[in-house]
Amino acid sequence: SCGGSSKKETADSSEFDAAESQIIQDIDKVVHELPPPSEVPYLLQATGTDFNPELLNSLDNASKYETSNDKAAMNLGAYSTAIGYLSSYDKAQDALKHMETCQKLADVIGISSAFDLDLMERFERNLGNRDSLANLINLAILTAEQKLETIDRLNVVALILSGSYIEGLY
Numbered sequence: 001s002c003g004g005s006s007k008k009e010t011a012d013s014s015e016f017d018a019a020e021s022q023i024i025q026d027i028d029k030v031v032h033e034l035p036p037p038s039e040v041p042y043l044l045q046a047t048g049t050d051f052n053p054e055l056l057n058s059l060d061n062a063s064k065y066e067t068s069n070d071k072a073a074m075n076l077g078a079y080s081t082a083i084g085y086l087s088s089y090d091k092a093q094d095a096l097k098h099m100e101t102c103q104k105l106a107d108v109i110g111i112s113s114a115f116d117l118d119l120m121e122r123f124e125r126n127l128g129n130r131d132s133l134a135n136l137i138n139l140a141i142l143t144a145e146q147k148l149e150t151i152d153r154l155n156v157v158a159l160i161l162s163g164s165y166i167e168g169l170y
Contacts (some may be wrong), residue, residue, distance in 0.1 A: 006107050009121050011166045022048075025074065033166055038113050051089040051091065055085070055170065056082050056084065057078055057079065057167070059074070059098065059101055061075075062075070062079075062104065062105070064166060065105060066104065066105065066108050067109075069108065069156060070156075070159055071100055071108055072105045072106075072108035072109050072137055073156045073159035073160045073163065074104075074129050074159045074160070074162060074163035075104060075105060075162050075163055076102055076109065076163065077104065077141075077159065077160040077161060077162060077163025077164035077165070077166075077167065078163040078164065078166065078167040079167075079170050080098075080102055080137050080140070080141050080160075080164055080169035081093045081096050081164045082167060083098045083099055083102070083133070083137045083165075084168075086098060087130045087133040087137070088130060088134070090092060090130060092127035092128065092130075093127070093159070094132070095123075095127075095133055096123065096124060096127065099115070099120065099123050099137070100117055100120075102137075102140070102149075103115035103120065104162060106144060109144075109148075109156060111144045111147045111148060113143075114143040114144035114147060115140055115143075115144075117161040119139070119140055121125070121134055123136050123137075141160065141164065144157075144160060145157050145160070145161070148160075152160075
């Protein structure tokens, strides 16, 4: 009883490790089954619904989200979905402004390389091609997710995807 381990502790530890591994796999599955930021806006546009700028979170609010990682992550997801919405209605200049805001929020989170200069230049070159814009924002969010997963910041990934999903529903 003075420091020796028992078989029960070993069994409990292996059961805990197995449960933890299963939870991580389940979360990963849910996270990767959420629609990409551009999908919901394109579905909305396909219904024939008119563009409504009132649905967008104002870019004036962005500075409020730069004060914490959680707010920045959630709103990175929201603004990335707004880019999909703007792109689907050929609002390229507004989409570019949102992309610049996403770049700032990504910097707050520590993943600015997901919205690097190359991506921004590609985005600007493709302003007239809404499918390319959608693919580029999806690529940026996927890159951000992968970077965060690599450094084990799954909570930030969940916030980004939650913000994107909520904005898409809104």
